[in-house]
Amino acid sequence: MKGRRHLVGIGAVLVLAAACGDSEEAAGDTSSITLYTCVNDTTIAPVIKTFEKANQDTSVKLFRAPTGDLNARIAGDVRSGGLRADLIWACDPLTMQDYVKQDLVGGWTPKTSISSKYRTDDYVGVALLYMVAVSGKGVPPPKSWSDLAGSAYDGGVAVPDPGVAASALGALGYFANNGDYGTGFYAALRKNGAEQVATPDDVVTGVAEGTYDAGITIANSAYAAKENGSPIEVTWPDPGAVAIYGPVALAKDTKNTEAAKSFITYVASRKGQEQIGKSGSYPTLDGMASPPKPADAPVVFPDWPELSADKDALLAKYQKIFGG
Amino acid sequence: MGSSATGPPRLREPSLPAALLVGLTAVLVVLLPLAKMVRTAYTEGSGGFGAVLTRPGLGEAVGNSLLLSLAVTALAVPIGAALALTLRRPDLPGRTLLRVGVLLPVVVPDFVLAYSWLRAYGRAGFTDDLFGVGWEGISGPVGVTAVVAVNAVPVAYIVAAVGLAARAEPALERAARAAGAGALTVVRTVTLPLMRPALATAAMLVFVLTLGTFAIPLVLGSPAGFATVTTRIYANLARSSDPAAFVEAILLALLLVVVAVAVVAPADLLLGSRLRVTRTSTTDPGPTRSGSNRSGWWVTAAVTGYLLMAVVVPLVALMTTALTTAVGLPPVPENWTLRHFDAVLTVRNSEALSRSLMLAVAAASLLLLLGGCVAALERSRFGRATGTLVTLTFVLPGSTLAVGLLLTYGQWLGDTLLIILLAYLAKLWAFAHRPVSGALDRLPPDEFAAARVSGASVLDAIRTVVLRPLAPALLAAWLVCFLTALHEVTMSSLLYGPGNETLAVVVLNSAELGQVGQTAALSVLLTLMLLVPAGLCWWGIRRLEVRRTSGSSFEVIDVR
Numbered sequence: 097m098k099g100r101r102h103l104v105g106i107g108a109v110l111v112l113a114a115a116c117g118d119s120e121e122a123a124g125d126t127s128s129i130t131l132y133t134c135v136n137d138t139t140i141a142p143v144i145k146t147f148e149k150a151n152q153d154t155s156v157k158l159f160r161a162p163t164g165d166l167n168a169r170i171a172g173d174v175r176s177g178g179l180r181a182d183l184i185w186a187c188d189p190l191t192m193q194d195y196v197k198q199d200l201v202g203g204w205t206p207k208t209s210i211s212s213k214y215r216t217d218d219y220v221g222v223a224l225l226y227m228v229a230v231s232g233k234g235v236p237p238p239k240s241w242s243d244l245a246g247s248a249y250d251g252g253v254a255v256p257d258p259g260v261a262a263s264a265l266g267a268l269g270y271f272a273n274n275g276d277y278g279t280g281f282y283a284a285l286r287k288n289g290a291e292q293v294a295t296p297d298d299v300v301t302g303v304a305e306g307t308y309d310a311g312i313t314i315a316n317s318a319y320a321a322k323e324n325g326s327p328i329e330v331t332w333p334d335p336g337a338v339a340i341y342g343p344v345a346l347a348k349d350t351k352n353t354e355a356a357k358s359f360i361t362y363v364a365s366r367k368g369q370e371q372i373g374k375s376g377s378y379p380t381l382d383g384m385a386s387p388p389k390p391a392d393a394p395v396v397f398p399d400w401p402e403l404s405a406d407k408d409a410l411l412a413k414y415q416k417i418f419g420g
Numbered sequence: 421m422g423s424s425a426t427g428p429p430r431l432r433e434p435s436l437p438a439a440l441l442v443g444l445t446a447v448l449v450v451l452l453p454l455a456k457m458v459r460t461a462y463t464e465g466s467g468g469f470g471a472v473l474t475r476p477g478l479g480e481a482v483g484n485s486l487l488l489s490l491a492v493t494a495l496a497v498p499i500g501a502a503l504a505l506t507l508r509r510p511d512l513p514g515r516t517l518l519r520v521g522v523l524l525p526v527v528v529p530d531f532v533l534a535y536s537w538l539r540a541y542g543r544a545g546f547t548d549d550l551f552g553v554g555w556e557g558i559s560g561p562v563g564v565t566a567v568v569a570v571n572a573v574p575v576a577y578i579v580a581a582v583g584l585a586a587r588a589e590p591a592l593e594r595a596a597r598a599a600g601a602g603a604l605t606v607v608r609t610v611t612l613p614l615m616r617p618a619l620a621t622a623a624m625l626v627f628v629l630t631l632g633t634f635a636i637p638l639v640l641g642s643p644a645g646f647a648t649v650t651t652r653i654y655a656n657l658a659r660s661s662d663p664a665a666f667v668e669a670i671l672l673a674l675l676l677v678v679v680a681v682a683v684v685a686p687a688d689l690l691l692g693s694r695l696r697v698t699r700t701s702t703t704d705p706g707p708t709r710s711g712s713n714r715s716g717w718w719v720t721a722a723v724t725g726y727l728l729m730a731v732v733v734p735l736v737a738l739m740t741t742a743l744t745t746a747v748g749l750p751p752v753p754e755n756w757t758l759r760h761f762d763a764v765l766t767v768r769n770s771e772a773l774s775r776s777l778m779l780a781v782a783a784a785s786l787l788l789l790l791g792g793c794v795a796a797l798e799r800s801r802f803g804r805a806t807g808t809l810v811t812l813t814f815v816l817p818g819s820t821l822a823v824g825l826l827l828t829y830g831q832w833l834g835d836t837l838l839i840i841l842l843a844y845l846a847k848l849w850a851f852a853h854r855p856v857s858g859a860l861d862r863l864p865p866d867e868f869a870a871a872r873v874s875g876a877s878v879l880d881a882i883r884t885v886v887l888r889p890l891a892p893a894l895l896a897a898w899l900v901c902f903l904t905a906l907h908e909v910t911m912s913s914l915l916y917g918p919g920n921e922t923l924a925v926v927v928l929n930s931a932e933l934g935q936v937g938q939t940a941a942l943s944v945l946l947t948l949m950l951l952v953p954a955g956l957c958w959w960g961i962r963r964l965e966v967r968r969t970s971g972s973s974f975e976v977i978d979v980r
Contacts, residue, residue: 130918137929157918162928164658168669168819169914171660172826173834175460180834194661232748252543257642259655291559291643301936304748306544324937325746325755408662415477419645 133185182350188262201345208364221341245284253290254311266340269403336394449846453824500576529907531635536734560644583618673820680815742940760941776923783844784902791852814850818910835917
């Protein structure tokens with residue numbers, strides 16, 4: 097009968113699809129590790145390549161997605177048989193701290209000369225994001241962050257959504273805890289006509305296209321657009337660009353501990369840091385080549401443990417100001 | 421489980437296997453994932469529904485979602501119906517092109533449509549640069565409504581056109597005309613009442629589609645602080661390294677499902693029986709010219725104007741972005757480059773694309789079978805219930821549905837393409853089912869039986885009597901599913917596995933670091949690429965139609 101044939105046909109398609117999926121990852125040998133990361137493709141691809149070149153017996157399988165998607169994926173993993181990664185390279189310490197809290201990662205870090213301000217017992221920061229200001233054609237670049245709430249920028253300032261971008265949350269945390277700014281800074285921005293867009297990249301696009309006068313965004317994104325010829329200026333306003341470090345950590349349940357450790361050791365090493373700097377991200381190790389950074393550019397650091405504690409309250413306060 | 425007493429025994433024979441297939445798949449892709457989500461919310465949500473439901477801003481988001489859905493339905497369904505009515509006039513100048521044009525928004529991924537509208541009409545956009553006319557309201561509720569409506573019009577159009585082809589009575593219309601009624605009076609008194617069930621189906625589909633829409637509110641709504649339930653779900657899901665946020669995302673998604681059930685189930689119950697009318701086979705030449713050619717030109721001008729505003733200008737804006745060296749430079753020849761196209765056309769990307777193509781073809785083909793089965797079973801209560809059931813996963817935002825599938829099958833199917841396929845089946849089943857359902861009663865009920873009695877095998881009878889007249893609706897449904905699956909980003913970006921990258925991954929990779937030019941180039945390539953199979957399908961439908969009008973007893977099929 098017709099229907100039975102259909103069933104057989106569907107069965108065949110399903111088996112075929114399953115086979116297609118499996119064939120690629122059936123390797124399952126001990127020297128293959130799975131990396132979950134939010135680091136952009138421009139950086140992660142060459143870093144993996146050089147690691148694999150130096151460690152011929154280890155192959156790295158990559159799941160790369162923006163922080164939000166990565167979080168959703170891991171939440172799904174955890175509730176269906178456990179985390180399927182051997183290591184995680186996150187883009188901010190808050191997200192990583194949440195994974196430590198859930199006992200998914202941590203408990204080991206490699207020997208490294210990276211500064212202790214980027215390290216805890218559970219993870220080590222290997223790359224940095226700097227929240228800087230970007231301004232458009234015919235608009236004076238801001239000297240300090242508070243300038244953005246002034247009349248020179250009442251044509252619109254783009255603010256990345258801290259509910260979506262961890263870097264934006266880091267900036268929110270810094271400003272909220274800085275006595276001169278506080279969440280009142282965001283209220284003043286909003287009053288001045290500032291709008292919230294999803295990601296720091298959207299900020300760069302919006303400012304370059306002239307939709308906004310200026311915006312708060314990450315340095316690599318802004319410099320990459322400028323390098324391509326976009327009519328924007330990048331500034332590191334006072335008291336400083338907000339630095340957010342991206343930590344890497346070992347999964348608690350990994351079955352390939354040694355291979356995973358060797359990858360972490362590599363990215364925290366001088367060689368790995370050099371490669372990260374060459375691939376469009378800022379390394380955490382001092383004195384490495386990196387994307388543009390003005391000499392003596394001021395840099396400030398959020399208080400991560402404190403921010404981790406009152407993140408929800410802070411986000412709620414922010415959302416009252418910007419809606420969404 | 422076969423045909424109930426209300427109908428003639430036309431599809432009785434294949435109905436048991438069909439019911440088994442439909443039942444099994446519904447359990448796998450709809451019920452189990454939903455059950456798993458409910459369980460997760462129940463076991464982990466110690467604070468419970470109460471705490472989530474009283475969260476500040478939730479009421480506003482729910483209100484926004486409902487208002488948006490109502491507004492979009494009120495806009496898209498009349499426009500879709502009007503297009504279906506006008507485009508069936510055989511003497512309409514440029515009809516062929518217009519019919520393809522109406523479907524263009526389906527070809528363009530929704531987030532691309534939103535972005536291209538922003539480029540076309542927003543501050544410092546296309547019209548602002550050229551004529552100094554920028555529309556500030558594009559970012560905000562009005563802009564969101566407009567773009568979601570444009571995105572939904574093709575769906576309304578397809579359902580309305582299918583219904584029109586199935587139900588319109590050209591003889592009645594001519595009789596009314598002969599009796600002295602004006603063209604508008606005929607539409608109002610004869611055609612529209614006949615289309616009512618199809619319009620109700622279209623309204624329901626558009627309403628639910630809008631409830632679950634996410635990319636457009638994110639791009640155009642968020643800057644103005646306009647939140648919907650889907651953007652809240654996204655924000656929660658994005659913070660789901662915190663278990664509380666994850667559970668809240670699931671609860672909100674379930675809330676959407678409840679709202680969808682509240683709307684769809686009564687509608688299905690009420691309309692279920694009314695949707696099915698029988699019609700006898702007639703020899704009817706179909707609709708004829710309904711006015712002077714001058715009015716035809718006016719209609720063509722109006723439809724062309726709509727298409728220009730809604731689709732063409734935004735796509736041109738997108739094209740200039742793809743061709744301009746860097747974001748923000750004026751789109752003049754000295755700034756033109758093919759660099760972005762170059763950067764997008766890599767081996768890795770084409771592998772991802774071929775995976776997505778394979779997935780989309782498999783999904784669309786399976787969906788057609790599944791949708792057809794549900795439609796065929798709709799005379800029975802089981803069939804109608806399934807019809808409602810598959811709408812539940814249709815309303816879930818892609819990200820939540822993907823998480824539901826991860827929760828259910830991640831352990832066994834994680835990182836395979838199969839889990840993405842299941843996600844597509846769950847998300848698009850209603851898309852395949854509703855148009856087919858709307859077209860099914862064009863089948864003269866006795867012909868299947870007649871064919872069988874005359875000695876045709878079941879297969880032959882289905883091929884010659886069932887598939888032929890349904891072909892346009894089936895092809896339209898296949899095409900919509902194929903296109904939607906191909907450029908789907910949210911689900912596959914969560915579900916893909918290492919070494920199994922799909923097109924979504926490519927899109928996301930290029931969207932980061934502000935590579936707007938590359939994203940635009942990718943969208944332009946995708947649009948062009950999709951126009952080819954779409955064109956082929958359209959050509960196929962046309963051939964079928966020509967063959968039928970020249971040799972069979974069916975009326976002109978008016979569906980593209």
